[in-house]
Amino acid sequence: MRRLVLPASVILALAVSLGAILLISQHSAESRSAPPVYEFADIERYDARHEYSPSPRWERLLSADKAGWSLEKLDAVKAYAEASGTDALLVIFNGLVVLDYGRYAERFDLHSVRKSLMSVAYGLYADMGIVDLSKTLSELGIDDAGGLTEVEKSATVADLLTSMSGVFHTAAYETRGMKERRPDRGAYMPGEYWFYNNWDFNALVTIFNKAGGQDFFDVFATRIAAPLGMEQFRLQDTRYYREADKSKHPAYLFRMSALDLARVGLLYLRKGKFGDQQLVSEDWVERSTSVKHAWKQNQPSAGYGYLWQVTKDGFYAAGRGGQRLYVVPKRGLVIVHLADTSGGQKVKNSNVKRLYRMILNAQETRTDVDPMTGIEPDEDGDGQD
Numbered sequence: 001m002r003r004l005v006l007p008a009s010v011i012l013a014l015a016v017s018l019g020a021i022l023l024i025s026q027h028s029a030e031s032r033s034a035p036p037v038y039e040f041a042d043i044e045r046y047d048a049r050h051e052y053s054p055s056p057r058w059e060r061l062l063s064a065d066k067a068g069w070s071l072e073k074l075d076a077v078k079a080y081a082e083a084s085g086t087d088a089l090l091v092i093f094n095g096l097v098v099l100d101y102g103r104y105a106e107r108f109d110l111h112s113v114r115k116s117l118m119s120v121a122y123g124l125y126a127d128m129g130i131v132d133l134s135k136t137l138s139e140l141g142i143d144d145a146g147g148l149t150e151v152e153k154s155a156t157v158a159d160l161l162t163s164m165s166g167v168f169h170t171a172a173y174e175t176r177g178m179k180e181r182r183p184d185r186g187a188y189m190p191g192e193y194w195f196y197n198n199w200d201f202n203a204l205v206t207i208f209n210k211a212g213g214q215d216f217f218d219v220f221a222t223r224i225a226a227p228l229g230m231e232q233f234r235l236q237d238t239r240y241y242r243e244a245d246k247s248k249h250p251a252y253l254f255r256m257s258a259l260d261l262a263r264v265g266l267l268y269l270r271k272g273k274f275g276d277q278q279l280v281s282e283d284w285v286e287r288s289t290s291v292k293h294a295w296k297q298n299q300p301s302a303g304y305g306y307l308w309q310v311t312k313d314g315f316y317a318a319g320r321g322g323q324r325l326y327v328v329p330k331r332g333l334v335i336v337h338l339a340d341t342s343g344g345q346k347v348k349n350s351n352v353k354r355l356y357r358m359i360l361n362a363q364e365t366r367t368d369v370d371p372m373t374g375i376e377p378d379e380d381g382d383g384q385d
Helices: 008-033 071-084 111-128 157-161 176-181 198-212 216-228 258-269 282-288 349-362
Strands: 041-043 059-061 088-093 096-102 238-241 251-256 293-296 299-304 315-319 323-328 333-338
Touching: 071 088, 071 096, 071 349, 088 258, 111 198, 111 216, 111 251, 111 258, 111 282, 111 315, 111 323, 157 198, 198 216, 198 251, 216 258, 258 323, 258 333, 323 349, 333 349
Parallel strands: 041 059, 059 096
Antiparallel strands: 088 096, 088 333, 238 251, 293 299, 315 323, 323 333
């Protein structure tokens, strides 16, 4: 049996190549484990008369107590976030970061927070007259697999934005809870019954794409992400999720960092204005974050707007696993909470709510407001995709 003898030069080349491969593999592993480093522009003195904005980078207040915050209570917030399994938490006050925890520069799946981002995009098109919320599905030529009934086609764009279309057709990216609780088709008229309905949310992207002749994600990138100065956003972190056997209309999914999501919150905190640009009208922000359907008749200030959940104190976007974007205008606050759900992490709704209350309690110079008003559509998170 002949033995294969390789020249020394070949052996050396193979060794170098193997070493390079191992080095690259090691570097990739380190990159996955180490969160991206973000350099804040640190601020020592707080001026309440100044309106701070992340232009281009977020500014961080080194001593939050100078702006009326309890440092001890903020430390307790961080400790509870760590114990809860939070992966990223930001508290923004008057445009300044007063608390930062975890991997806030890393992109995570947003889940149902995507719907509030769609609301921002609809604000752009409504302001420009590209979409008319009073148009019906029939007028817009919207149908689905197996066909919609004439009654279902009488639902308006506004009905879809408020999740009250009365179209209980199967949908892409539904959770088990959605499937189990979905009413029978024809059970309710459009505008009559609120159901957290992925059919409504998904059909909105089809309407959006047809109305403007541009892809939703492209519009988001150029008309929202770019003007907001998003730093980690990439088009490759967006995608459509299709289930053609269930519906023609895809879900639209985002991965985004807490830092970038906070810019959306700041835009809405400042009534559609970012820096010197009015990206969406103040009227749209007011309309979209006003209650269209109240959770309880005796609490008309808490319910659902145009793809935003509304409380007496403000409004928020919510996704399964603990994904949240809170805007609290009375406090000048934006709060972002994210979990690495693709990595198997999940933070209970009860823990997120407690963190929210702890953050409000840490703001010692404040107006008196109820820390949490209203309920989410599904307490175990199964109603959110």
